[in-house]
Amino acid sequence: MQRAALFRGGDAQMAAGDLGELLVPYMPTIRVPKSGDRVFKTECAFSYDSPDSEGGLYVCMNTFLGFGREHIERHYRKTGQCVYLHLKRHLRQKVPGASGGALPKRRNAKLFLDLEISSDLNSDDFEYEDEAKLVIFPDHYEISLPNIEELPALVTIACDALLSAKSPYRKQEPDSWEEELQASKHAKTLVQLDNGVRIPPSGWKCSRCDLRENLWLNLSDGSVLCGKWFFDGSGGNGHAVEHYRDTGYPLAVKLGTITPDGADVYSFDEEEPVLDPHIAKHLAHFGIDMLQMQVTDNGLRDNDIKPRVSEWEVIQEAGVKLKPMYGPGYTGMKNLGNSCYLNAVMQAIFSIPEFQRAYVGNLPRIFDYSPLDPTQDFNTQMAKLGHGLLSGQYSKPPMKSELIEQVMKEEHKPQHNGISPRMFKAFISKGHPEFSSNRQQDAQEFFLHLINLVERNPVGSENPSDVFRFLVEERTQCCQSRKVRYTDRVDYIMQLPVAMEAATNKDELIAYELKRREAEAARRPLPELVRAKIPFSACLQAFSEPSNVEDFWSSALQAKSAGVKTSRFASFPEYLVVQIKKFTFGLDWIPKKLDVSIDMPDFLDITHLRARGLQPGEEELPDIAPPIVIPDDTKALDIDESSVMQLAEMGFPLEACRKAVYYTGNLGAEVAFNWIIAHMEEPDFAEPLVIPAFGEVASSGAAALGAVGLDNQPPEEMVAIIISMGFQRNVAIQALKATNNNLERALEWIFSHPDPEEESDPALDTMDMENNANANILAETGSEGPRIKDGPGRYELFGFISHMGTSTMSGHYVCHLRKEGRWVIYNDLRVCASERPPKDLGYIYFYHRIPS
Template identity: 40%
Template sequence: MGNLQGQEGIRPRMFKSVIAASHPEFSSMRQQDALEFYHHLIDKVEQANPGNHELNPCTGFKFIIEERVQCPSGKVSYNQHCDNFLTLSIPLHEATNKEQLEAFHEKKAAMDLDGKEVSKEEIVRPRVPLEACLASFSGGEEVPEFYSTALNSKTTAIKTTGLKTFPDYLVLQMRKFVMGEGWVPKKLDVYIDVPDIIDISHMRSNGVQPGEELLPEGASCGNKAEPARPVADEDIVSQLANIGFNYFACQKAAINTSNAGLEEAMNWLLSHTQDPDINEPISQDPMPAEDTIDEASLQTLVSFGFPEDVSRMALKASGGNIERATEWVFSHPEASSSVSADSSTNNVKDDDSHISDGSGRYKLMAFVSHMGTSTHCGHYVAHILKDGRWTIFNDNKVAASVDLPKDMGYLYFFQRISS
């Protein structure tokens, strides 16, 4: 932070060196993702304050997400887990400047035919309201291959997601890195219209409602359905392999995204390229017996807010790997329906009773922007509302922000407005 005499602060390079010293990726000079670094920072702080919620500054970022799944029988199941950020997809079809975009694309197509290039000043980018991104998060989505214990068969269910609690500080990640033509990862060139104040009160989830009936605990025959060993969709695997990825890595990508599609598998693959066993064959050995599950790994998953029964299933399906087990839980919502009805409505443990809650009104206090065209290159800068004015933090350069690029953020940080 500058070289002014008497100025107090920690230089970004020193901060990164201390926080990332034990991390193989963040301790290097390679391009990294700001959200992953946020995760790493949260983990380091949590490790330094085990069980001490009053002194743990990360407590204010935690909140409880509640998922509601309804099968065609009309019966429902609820599942809760803790998180410290929301990832929001960007619905480009909700852009507010569609006419300008259409005119720009026509002009660009004509200039391309003439061999001319569009200048930076002429480029028109989609403008999507943050409200549309939030609505996309909480809107219903189909869950194929959902095992309904009411129908005793697989079916397509509808999942909706809401927040059981609202944190003191809300972190939003905009999903700007997607797959482009030819399944090449690219960064969305889009503006997000973010207001200074948002109200997400409508996103609150209130659990089981009067008149709702929970899905029964097990199948109609009285036996609990055991999830089959996941099998990769060969169509997805072959398409990924044709791009040039390792065949076994492609299998894992398809399995860990529940064969949802090529784009989902590609996104998973790109975020797991550094896994040490990513290119190793999937073990065909029988799933480990229940008594071979590492208790420490089990307790770690339980501490995340997952039911113990589901955590055991996930560890079995992932060979005991905690990271893959976590992804398995999120990609297999049908597993939650196999736990008891009581636990399905209260998967958050007593250890999470310290999580704060309050009003759903927030004010923007900071945002992080990525300057660059892809996931492999670029630079991050931060803008922070400090003492009533916006300040830009660019490595060790700190200055007042004159033209605030609020619509270019990748991570947004909001603070709750006290009632």
């Protein structure tokens, strides 16, 4: 932006010398934004105030953070920063001409703020006018920026650079991800081995580590391997990258992203996501024919058939005049481009009192103790979002036309309708390969991602995610010896299978399918859709039925055998989240959604699913681990080279990286990184790794596994991992000590020792309290193991999230919540009283416990 275009005209408030002298003490604090700086000139860090708001927006000239009028004093007190750029957009009535028409404004009519313009107002009668001025705290002295000739050059340059800076969310704009992709240089000449590999439509796992998520299919040899580890705790062990280094096969496609319109392809050689124009051919080589779907005679693909539209109409309650809702708790959220999954989940989350209290109830404390950059703090952004949804400040009814005319005579005070969660989405999805994109995502996966972040960022004496946590008792039985083993695991969602075989309208379904095919062949309009009607009781029965255990090793037989597993609730959560498993793959590899109607109950009683533990007459499987195969060359220990390379790419010595991965038991790059930080000052930090022979004592390894401080103290990073799963700190330390710092065995130890002994070492207690700021909070709970809120298994439905479309990677999400005795539909920005809540078509259901 040219300075003359922005700063023109205006009267100086002070003489040039006076302005210069006034700004001299603050010149060291005024910075010019550089290319890597993020400038927040459209949104407050603590609220959804913007230049459109009544008080405008104050942008710090040092940190480039934006603050509304309510929060600017907090930033000034915390940082001492005095100079801010105040931005304000006015909406004024045009000056009428002699003939009764409107004359254009002559002064400062240029819009220089990157803000959306409301389409609700008549542009013939009103116009926008942007204003910028410097404000100096604490005296609130204002300097109008038209004083360009009097301002020091540095200040003028800094203001210009700030106003012309690009949005910090530029990478999150809709469709930007897709636009950046380029065709891979390997796509046209890719060599595919004729090795007879055929990929099944489901049941994939990494061929090296048995991981079943974040899997990639190498398009040259058909290997299925796990992807990289990501810093949010998701991902894999990097075996796909390791395979590329071994073979040089450059392209891989992510399993689960393949649709008739394409797939996510990554080039290891080019080190970026790419387009593969020949993806259909490359997938067909391994028996995947989903990109060459047959086109029906009426010109529509199988998953575009028109009856599917009725699902959109029913779930969104189209065709029914819905009454808009305004006020606290009825605030909509803008769709940022396939972000409806986030909107739906967050509306449900902040309808729960425990989350309201944790974040909105603690809002002053969270804001006062937020870091210097609150845009990068989870609790601050959660509190901001919760306040935006619950305060009613951004959900006000539109003004009547006659009232608008009266108000516009001087200046229009805009009415906010909904919030735009750009800052929240940018932070919560940072570093995540899926949520950071603008593609549609699975609401269930995002819910678990959010709970993971809540667990890692404690906000007070109670963790609000405790209300979802429950224990599952898994009973595994050896089919040959009939002996059993009982184990517990933590979960947050009850996943219900769809019992298609139990449909109560099978005859109607068969008749509909015949009519549909006849209509397609004759090019006639398709018949009205008939959905399978599935009894909820059948889905609940399918959940409780035994399932086969793959690769079961029986400790009673000391060999592999057939085994079955059943699951029961060892505890019932305060809030029960139920997911209907509607998404699956057909035998032809075509992903499909089971378009079913399930009579979900308003009141749910699952008391009969309570775990009972070891029963009289049952004999437990011996506590014997599978045999360990010791390699002939004990020095050839399997070290996760992908983790080693991730650390080496950060600049650490290669041998130090190998030691870090070895001494942390191949638990991943994050744990190894923490080991490196703790041992960087040791004299042998970069010396080659020496692995002791089998049976020898690894003194250096034992020392390495101990944390800095007391002898035999488990690694702090392992302790943190167990605490993040919901266990107390002293339990984590005791379990790690009992298992020689083996994380997997430590978790098994915790579940097999429900009443661990108390630590008696006062020095250790003191160190624990110092190392964990929340140790006193955890100690107050008074219970060992994961924090569980057990109670009766009777629930009442209060919300559900519905999905429209054929895949979790496309379509739209809508949330229905029961508030103040009636159902309300949250459809992005649109919040209305629901007339026909489609409770039978939901995807995720939210129940709360009925007090006994």
